[in-house]
Amino acid sequence: MIRNAFASDPSDSADSSMLIDRYLPEYDVATIRHAVVDADPETTYEVMLTADLLDTGPIVRALGALRNVPMVIASRIRGGSGAPPPERMRFADVSETDEWTLLDEARDEEFVFGAVGKFWRPSIEWRRIDAAEFATFDEPGYAKLAIGLSVRPYGQGRTLLSYEARTATTDDRARRNFRRYWRVIGPFAGYLMSRALERIESDAEAKASEELVESNTRDEKRGRVNGASRRVVATAVLLLAGAYHVAIRPWHRRWGVTEDEALGSLPGDDLLPDATEQVTHATEIDAPTEAVWPWIVQIGQGRGGFYSYDWLERTVGADIHNVDRIVPEYQDLEEGDVVRLAPEDYPVSSPESAPEVARLDPERAVVLRPPGESPAWTWAFVLEPVDEGTTRLIARTRSDPSRSSIGPLSEHPILGEAVDYLFWEPAHFLMERKMLRGIKRCAEREEQRILSATM
Structure with a gap:
C-alpha cells in the first residue's frame, strides 16, 4: 500500500531524527512516499537496496529517456549513438556512480x-561532492538533492x-531555475x-513468503499486471508526446x-502580418554575401533544385534535381517570377505549388509566397553579413x-492541424536543414576554389 506526502518546509517532515537531517536539514522542496x-x-531493507528498478516496466525507462531527449537527438544528428542505457538500476550501486554520493547508512x-548539480540544464552539470562536504556546500548556482530510504517496524x-527526497538551492537564481524545472519534472519523479x-514492496513480500501462490490468486494478479501494463504503455506514449512538445x-x-534572430523581424514578415505559425532556421557560412547569393536565386524545380534530399523529392514525384554549380541562365530572378516547388502535372498540384517572388532585395533577401491577395504562407531566405568573409x-x-x-485536409481543420504537427513540421525541418547545409557546402566550396585560383 503506497502513501504519498509532500513537504515544502522542514517542519512538515514526519521524523526529525532521520539521518537525512544531518545532511540537508533545510530545503526548498521535499517529496515523501510511504509503503506498508x-x-x-530486515528483508525489506535488503530488497530495497538490491531491487532492479528498471524491472518496474517501460515507464521507468521512458522517464529516464525523457530527461536526456535533447542530448540524444543532438548526438544522433552529429552521427553519434550516445551512451548505452544501463542494464540495471539499484540503490546499492549509488556509490559506484560519478554523479551520486553515499552520504550515510x-x-x-x-x-x-x-548529488549536487544544475539539474535544470538539458545536459546536467554535476558537481562531485563527498559526504563530508555535502551539508556545508553553498557554491552559488547549484541545487543539492538528498534522498533517504528507511524501514521501520509496523506491527x-x-x-x-x-x-x-529533499532539494535545496544555493542562491535565488538557482532557486528560480529549479522551480521552473520542478514544475515539469516533479510529477514524473x-x-x-x-x-x-x-x-x-512486491519483491520483499515475495521473498518473505515461500508458499506457492494458488492458481486463482495467480490469475487475479496476472489481470492486475495486464491492466498495469496497459497503463504503462499509455503513460509512456503521453511522456513521449510531452517530450516532443516540450x-x-x-x-x-x-x-x-x-534568440535575436528568432524574435526579430525579417524581410517578408509584413506580407503575412497575421500569421499564426512561424518557423526560423539558420546556418553560418564562411563566405561573403555576394558569394552566397547566386545559390539562393537559382532555387526551384526545373532550376537549381533545393539542395536537399532530391532523391526523396523525386520519389514523391516532385522531379527535383539539385545542381552543384552556379548556372548563369538561372541568375535572372525578378519580383513576380514563379519558383515552382513541383512540376505543373504534379498529382496534388495547387497554386501553392507555384509560389511567386514577392520580394527581392539583391544580395539580401528573396521572399516567396503563393499567388493571390491572402497567401497561406511566406518563405523567406535572408542573408545577414557577419564580417567580410562570413x-x-x-x-x-x-x-x-x-x-x-x-x-482534402483543408476541409478538415482539426485533422489538418494534427498532420501539420506530427508530419509536416518535422518533415519541413529535416528538408530545410539539409537545404541550408547544402547551400553552405556549395558556397564555401566555390569560395575556396576561387581563393585557391587567385593564389
Whole structure:
C-alpha cells in the first residue's frame, strides 16, 4: 500500500531524527512516499537496496529517456549513438556512480545518498561532492538533492517503507531555475518513486513468503499486471508526446538561430502580418554575401533544385534535381517570377505549388509566397553579413494553415492541424536543414576554389 506526502518546509517532515537531517536539514522542496510491506524490516531493507528498478516496466525507462531527449537527438544528428542505457538500476550501486554520493547508512534502518548539480540544464552539470562536504556546500548556482530510504517496524511481520527526497538551492537564481524545472519534472519523479516502492514492496513480500501462490490468486494478479501494463504503455506514449512538445518541437522550430534572430523581424514578415505559425532556421557560412547569393536565386524545380534530399523529392514525384554549380541562365530572378516547388502535372498540384517572388532585395533577401491577395504562407531566405568573409543564412516560414488549399485536409481543420504537427513540421525541418547545409557546402566550396585560383 503506497502513501504519498509532500513537504515544502522542514517542519512538515514526519521524523526529525532521520539521518537525512544531518545532511540537508533545510530545503526548498521535499517529496515523501510511504509503503506498508507485508515483510519484516530486515528483508525489506535488503530488497530495497538490491531491487532492479528498471524491472518496474517501460515507464521507468521512458522517464529516464525523457530527461536526456535533447542530448540524444543532438548526438544522433552529429552521427553519434550516445551512451548505452544501463542494464540495471539499484540503490546499492549509488556509490559506484560519478554523479551520486553515499552520504550515510544505518544498516537495516536507513540509507541516504545525494548529488549536487544544475539539474535544470538539458545536459546536467554535476558537481562531485563527498559526504563530508555535502551539508556545508553553498557554491552559488547549484541545487543539492538528498534522498533517504528507511524501514521501520509496523506491527507483527510488517514494515513501513519510506522514501524522502529533499532539494535545496544555493542562491535565488538557482532557486528560480529549479522551480521552473520542478514544475515539469516533479510529477514524473513522484510517480517514478511510487512505482519503485511498489516494486520493492512486491519483491520483499515475495521473498518473505515461500508458499506457492494458488492458481486463482495467480490469475487475479496476472489481470492486475495486464491492466498495469496497459497503463504503462499509455503513460509512456503521453511522456513521449510531452517530450516532443516540450523539448524537441521548440528546438527544431528554431534550429541554428540566435534568440535575436528568432524574435526579430525579417524581410517578408509584413506580407503575412497575421500569421499564426512561424518557423526560423539558420546556418553560418564562411563566405561573403555576394558569394552566397547566386545559390539562393537559382532555387526551384526545373532550376537549381533545393539542395536537399532530391532523391526523396523525386520519389514523391516532385522531379527535383539539385545542381552543384552556379548556372548563369538561372541568375535572372525578378519580383513576380514563379519558383515552382513541383512540376505543373504534379498529382496534388495547387497554386501553392507555384509560389511567386514577392520580394527581392539583391544580395539580401528573396521572399516567396503563393499567388493571390491572402497567401497561406511566406518563405523567406535572408542573408545577414557577419564580417567580410562570413554570412548568416536565415530561412523563415510564416503561415496561416486555415488559408491553405492543399488537399482534402483543408476541409478538415482539426485533422489538418494534427498532420501539420506530427508530419509536416518535422518533415519541413529535416528538408530545410539539409537545404541550408547544402547551400553552405556549395558556397564555401566555390569560395575556396576561387581563393585557391587567385593564389
